Amino acid sequence: MSQPIGQVDNRIPVTVLTGFLGAGKTTLLNNVLTADHGQKIAVIVNEFGEVGIDNQLVVGVDEEIFEMNNGCICCTVRGDLIRILGELMDAKKGSGNSAKANFDRVLIETTGLADPAPVAQTFFVDEEMAEFYKLDAIVTVVDAKHADQHLDDGHEAQEQVAFADVLLLNKTDLVSPEDLKKLEQRLIAMNPAAKLHHTRQSQIDINKILGIDAFDLAKKLEIEPGFLTEEHHDHDDDVFSIFFREEQPLDMEKLETFLQEWLEDHGTDTFRYKGVLNIQGVKQRIVFQGIHMLFSSYPDRDWRSDEKRLSEFVIIGRNLDTEWFNKQFAGCVATAVK
């Protein structure tokens, strides 16, 4: 909803952070949350899969993180999004839980499988939402290494690029300058209006992504004339997730060996795998990150004495053999230390 000319727009700005699985959204979110900007940001995180791993990977800061799991923000959990936004709005207006009122902008990280259009739609179709919130920009993180594959393959990645107000062409360290140029041209052809920045580790001056007043409803209606009225359910139904949880310590080598074996033949269909692991003999949590054939792990903070040590791991992709994975995971439990 636009404001009459001359009237100050006091609405709460909302930034929607999108980008395909593993592109660098959580990395960007962490950069924003740790940057010195003095703003209070209410963060809403949505993950595909029953259990969120991202909430464990988001830096510990004052901001409250609202999690929405078990579904995709653009369909099954859109009700959750509206509820959380409603609660935040009530708190700010003084009629709700005052503990939630301490924010001056909202940042929504969507799952990599989400179509941003219905998320954006939320801020236009409901009058109360539209009066209180203003969609500031849709920021799409693009994985320079895997973008061509994702754009060839799926509708969601294309929508994420087409709907962006800002495109962060991330992971520029993983591709040659020639490939980067080609990809940049492809992105510009798909969405000439978006501002495009090259990034590594999603490093960007936050003034280029927050408070930029870039969302232009008229332009979005040109791309998708049914934007305000249509139901958007263009999902690739073949994509699903497998979740694994184990309280006994794991053997890292066994985990890497079976993943390697799987990826040799199924790397293309294995979009994203990640987890926080309890590894035998290691006093830190091990964060594991994988995207197609590329994976790595690193020690994070020490396990705290007041928390349960456990491993949680999720794999998202197509044609995943759930039975095989469950067996392999179970086989990764470390044998007792001698």
Ligand SMILES: Nc1nc2c(ncn2[C@@H]2O[C@H](COP(=O)(O)OP(=O)(O)OP(=O)(O)O)[C@@H](O)[C@H]2O)c(=O)[nH]1
């Ligand atoms: N080489 C390289 N790796 C990066 C870069 N940016 C992020 N990564 C890594 O890519 C992996 C995925 O990053 P995330 O920020 O978790 O990606 P995401 O988009 O939040 O992932 P999902 O929420 O699972 O869709 C992590 O291991 C990051 O450290 C980069 O510029 N270069």
